[in-house]
Structure formats: C-alpha cells, structure tokens
Amino acid sequence: MDKLEKVEKLREKTGVSYEDAKEALEANEYDMLDAIVYLEKAGKINDQQSARYETHKDANDSTAQDFAKAQQEYEKSVKTSSIGDVLNKFFDWCGRVLKKSLETSFIIHHKERQVIKAPVLVLALALIFAFWITVPLLIIGLFCECRYHFEGIDSVTFDINEMCDKAADHVDEVKDSTK
Numbered sequence: 001m002d003k004l005e006k007v008e009k010l011r012e013k014t015g016v017s018y019e020d021a022k023e024a025l026e027a028n029e030y031d032m033l034d035a036i037v038y039l040e041k042a043g044k045i046n047d048q049q050s051a052r053y054e055t056h057k058d059a060n061d062s063t064a065q066d067f068a069k070a071q072q073e074y075e076k077s078v079k080t081s082s083i084g085d086v087l088n089k090f091f092d093w094c095g096r097v098l099k100k101s102l103e104t105s106f107i108i109h110h111k112e113r114q115v116i117k118a119p120v121l122v123l124a125l126a127l128i129f130a131f132w133i134t135v136p137l138l139i140i141g142l143f144c145e146c147r148y149h150f151e152g153i154d155s156v157t158f159d160i161n162e163m164c165d166k167a168a169d170h171v172d173e174v175k176d177s178t179k
Contacts (some may be wrong), residue, residue, distance in 0.1 A: 014045045081147055104152040111145055120150065142171040 001009070003025070012020040014028060016039055024042075028034035039045050101121040108116040126134040138148070148164045 003030060006032060010035055012041075014039055020044050091137050104150060107148065107149045107151055108141065109147040115146070115152075142168055143175060145172075 006025055007018060007021045010025060011018055012017070014021070014036060016024070019041065020042075021035070023045075024038045025032075028038055036045075098121070101120045101124060104115040104120045105117050106120050106123045107114060123134075141148075147168050148162045150164075153160065
C-alpha cells in the first residue's frame, strides 16, 4: 500500500482530515497502528464514526427473553472459579478415583487357581512406593505361569485383560523357545 492509500485509509477509519492523517503517518513512519494511537493521544479522532443499531422489544417476543437467559447462563459459566471451587472439584475427582480403585480388583491366577484378589488401589500404592520390587515380581510371576486380570471395570477403550493375557502368552512362548 503506498503512502496516499495509507493516508486515505487512516482518514476513513478515524474521520480526521487529510492533513492530520498525513501528519500522523509521517510522524510514525507510515505505521497505521502507531498513527491511530498518535491521533487518539492528540484527541483528533471523531467518535461519530461508530454506528448504532437498535431493535424494538415486542412484549410477545420470547426470543429476547431466551437470549437474555442464555446470556446470563453464559456469564455464570464464564465466571472465574475461586480457589475453593477448584479444590472442591479436585477433591471430588480424587474421591471418584479412590472409589473406582476400591471397586476394581486386581486378580492373580496361578494354574487356573485364584491366588490373590486385591483392590487396584493396593497395586497402585505398591507401584508408587515399591516400584523396583513390584514390577520385577510381576514379571517373575509371568514366568511362573501366573495370569493377571482386572475385575469390575465397566467400560474401557481397550481391553486390559486381553493385554494381560497376550503378555502372559508371549512369556509362555519365550519360555517354550528357550527350553
């Protein structure tokens, strides 16, 4: 855009004269944004450029009422949460996870006989606090013909029990191939 076009554009957007637009652009090295700020600081921008649109409210018009109600609901949902609200949501989530971990069981079978049945919470705590003991024991268990299953899972995106069975089958294949 050449200098004349910038002057014309600035004049259209701000409502100032050609001389004021040219002066503002020259003072700001033809940067449009800086020129607008320059004109605002100088108090030369006309506020009469803004347009206004109004509608007449009809007493039977429920659209306006619906819009007002939707606006209020939106404003409620957008309000910033206080620390207490965030903590409540966090503790609710923790409670749901804890409840689910107690309802779901981790089962260890050895030669089609159930050896251990414990809540998943126990497995999770063992993995957190004794990772270097728990993981090797689970792997050694696979080589000793143990199978792992989870019970009480409602819906999942993948079948974790199927994955446990596949891992045990692969370990059996490795054992058979090494014999």
